[in-house]
Amino acid sequence: MDRVAIIGASMTQFGQRDAWIRELLAEAGQAALADAEVSPDEIEHLYVSNMASGEFEGQTGVPNALAHDLAAMPAYTARIDQTSSSGGAGVYAAWQSVASGASDMTMLVGGEKMTHRSTAEATDVIASLTHPVEYKHGVTLPSFAGLTARLYLDTYDAPRESLGRVAVKNHKNGLDNPHAQFRKEVDLETVLDSPIVADPLRLYDFCPITDGSAALVFCPESVAREYTDEYVVVSGIGGATDTHVVHERADPTTMGGVVNSSEIAYEMADLEPDDIDVAELHDMFTILEFLQSEDLGFFEKGEGWKAVEEGVTDRDGELPINTSGGLKSKGHPLGASGVAQVYEIYKQLIGDAGDRQVDADVGLACNVGGFGNCVTTTIMESR
Amino acid sequence: MSDENPPMEANRYPDGSITYPGHPVGPDGEEPVGTVDLSAYTATVLTWTTSTATPPGVRQPNTLAIVEFDVDGEPVRAIGQVTTEEVEIGDEVEPVYCEELRDPDAGIREHESQEWDGYRFEPV
Numbered sequence: 411m412d413r414v415a416i417i418g419a420s421m422t423q424f425g426q427r428d429a430w431i432r433e434l435l436a437e438a439g440q441a442a443l444a445d446a447e448v449s450p451d452e453i454e455h456l457y458v459s460n461m462a463s464g465e466f467e468g469q470t471g472v473p474n475a476l477a478h479d480l481a482a483m484p485a486y487t488a489r490i491d492q493t494s495s496s497g498g499a500g501v502y503a504a505w506q507s508v509a510s511g512a513s514d515m516t517m518l519v520g521g522e523k524m525t526h527r528s529t530a531e532a533t534d535v536i537a538s539l540t541h542p543v544e545y546k547h548g549v550t551l552p553s554f555a556g557l558t559a560r561l562y563l564d565t566y567d568a569p570r571e572s573l574g575r576v577a578v579k580n581h582k583n584g585l586d587n588p589h590a591q592f593r594k595e596v597d598l599e600t601v602l603d604s605p606i607v608a609d610p611l612r613l614y615d616f617c618p619i620t621d622g623s624a625a626l627v628f629c630p631e632s633v634a635r636e637y638t639d640e641y642v643v644v645s646g647i648g649g650a651t652d653t654h655v656v657h658e659r660a661d662p663t664t665m666g667g668v669v670n671s672s673e674i675a676y677e678m679a680d681l682e683p684d685d686i687d688v689a690e691l692h693d694m695f696t697i698l699e700f701l702q703s704e705d706l707g708f709f710e711k712g713e714g715w716k717a718v719e720e721g722v723t724d725r726d727g728e729l730p731i732n733t734s735g736g737l738k739s740k741g742h743p744l745g746a747s748g749v750a751q752v753y754e755i756y757k758q759l760i761g762d763a764g765d766r767q768v769d770a771d772v773g774l775a776c777n778v779g780g781f782g783n784c785v786t787t788t789i790m791e792s793r
Numbered sequence: 794m795s796d797e798n799p800p801m802e803a804n805r806y807p808d809g810s811i812t813y814p815g816h817p818v819g820p821d822g823e824e825p826v827g828t829v830d831l832s833a834y835t836a837t838v839l840t841w842t843t844s845t846a847t848p849p850g851v852r853q854p855n856t857l858a859i860v861e862f863d864v865d866g867e868p869v870r871a872i873g874q875v876t877t878e879e880v881e882i883g884d885e886v887e888p889v890y891c892e893e894l895r896d897p898d899a900g901i902r903e904h905e906s907q908e909w910d911g912y913r914f915e916p917v
Contacts, residue, residue, distance in 0.1 A: 465901065529846060530846070530847070530848050530849055531848075531849065533846060533847075533848045534848035534849055534900050534901050535901055537848055538900075538901050538902055541814065542814075542902075542906075542907035542908070543813070543814045543871075543872070543911070544872055545900075545902055545907070546894045546895060546907065546908065546909050546910075546911055547855075547857060547872060547873050547874050547894050547895070547911065548844070548847055548848065548850075548851030548852065548855045548857075548874070548894070548895050549857060549872060550844060550846070550847070550848060552844060552846060553842050553844040553855070553857050556842030556843075556844060557840045557841065557842045557857065557858075557859055557872075558840070559842075560840045560841065560842060560882070561839065561840035561859075561882075564840070564882055605845070606843070606845055607844070607845055607846050608842045608843070608844045608845070608846070609842050609843040609844075610842075611842075655812075655814065656872070657859045657870045657871060657872045658812060658870060662839070662840070662859065
């Protein structure tokens with residue numbers, strides 16, 4: 411079977427940008443086309459991962475806008491919204507379009523414009539994904555993180571400091587990412603002394619609000635060889651959901667969507683968790699890195715915090731996690747994040763990650779929407 | 794708790810499970826066979842947080858808890874505001890009615906699309 415390859419990738423500067431959503435998407439789209447040396451008229455399918463351009467900016471219809479801005483007509487387009495995991499869901503849609511034979515050249519662009527809104531407004535736009543019984547109580551994504559972090563620390567007897575070490579590690583990694591929103595090291599004391607946002611979590615346990623965009627170009631491996639020697643293969647991908655109402659999950663410290671999506675991806679790739687050399691996880695909150703690293707099978711349940719404490723997930727550790735700096739340091743423009751995770755793995759696998767480079771042939775990206783409500787896990791391999 | 798207050802309504806399904814909120818079908822895919830008013834029960838705090846970065850129209854700070862009711866041996870969880878910031882895991886709480894949990898006109902959600910009253914949890 412002809413495998414699905416990624417032959418080009420880009421990401422814009424993440425952070426507070428003057429550009430609006432159309433401009434951000436076009437910037438990443440043009441850069442990815444240039445990277446892949448593909449002309450716009452070759453694009454057959456064009457997907458845009460975006461959660462809320464209508465709510466944030468009053469701009470809807472972004473896939474068609476992007477098709478025009480890139481001169482990619484008459485490419486088929488669709489917007490992929492799966493909240494924070496829109497990017498991962500876009501990777502799934504792009505993979506599917508090529509794997510099914512519907513498209514021989516697919517572009518995926520993920521992006522979000524958020525920073526023109528206040529933190530309270532942006533938090534509310536994101537919280538609008540919650541069930542009415544959650545929303546009416548003022549439940550937000552950060553509050554889910556606080557609730558889960560307290561339960562995790564209590565259940566597994568993990569020290570508060572272990573969460574802080576995730577922030578310290580990812581900020582250190584982000585220092586070497588030229589596209590990251592924060593290129594600044596933080597020490598554990600700073601994390602633990604920062605203002606409380608959702609007790610026991612503090613400011614540095616959370617990712618920032620971010621503008622940015624990222625893009626990928628997909629095609630069959632047989633077509634990829636015509637363009638480049640530098641490509642990666644999507645060898646496994648899975649998507650899964652968990653309950654909409656978060657408190658209805660049997661174990662609130664387990665993300666069923668991560669477990670189920672990764673099982674599908676591992677089976678498709680015929681790989682085990684031990685085979686993964688590098689991973690990008692959805693550290694929207696520090697606690698999420700523990701939950702995912704356990705639910706992906708990297709570590710036993712309740713042991714993920716120890717791996718961070720022991721340096722296993724450092725850039726020079728046995729299993730580097732979030733070499734890009736993660737959402738924590740790189741920033742989290744909702745629809746772009748899952749695409750940017752795959753960008754990082756792509757760069758690592760083709761050996762073009764610069765100062766962030768690790769030794770890796772197999773990489774994994776796990777993109778989480780809501781509080782584990784929707785998840786896509788993607789496994790990529792060097793050609 | 795007063796007889797005039799609306800119930801804190803959970804659905805009971807054929808397999809015996811109960812969910813709050815109710816859904817069109819239960820975990821096994823079967824339609825509900827009845828309802829339970831959770832406001833008649835006390836619950837235990839499973840976990841809690843105090844959120845300081847709250848959205849428009851939400852009290853600040855906002856202490857929230859996930860609690861677990863025991864309805865004749867069947868566990869049922871719920872999330873909601875806590876009446877105080879003084880709460881711990883394992884505390885017993887009772888539902889206390891509140892006419893308006895947040896300002897329905899301040900946030901992004903359409904006012905008429907949902908209800909805004911409900912039950913806070915108060916340590917017993």
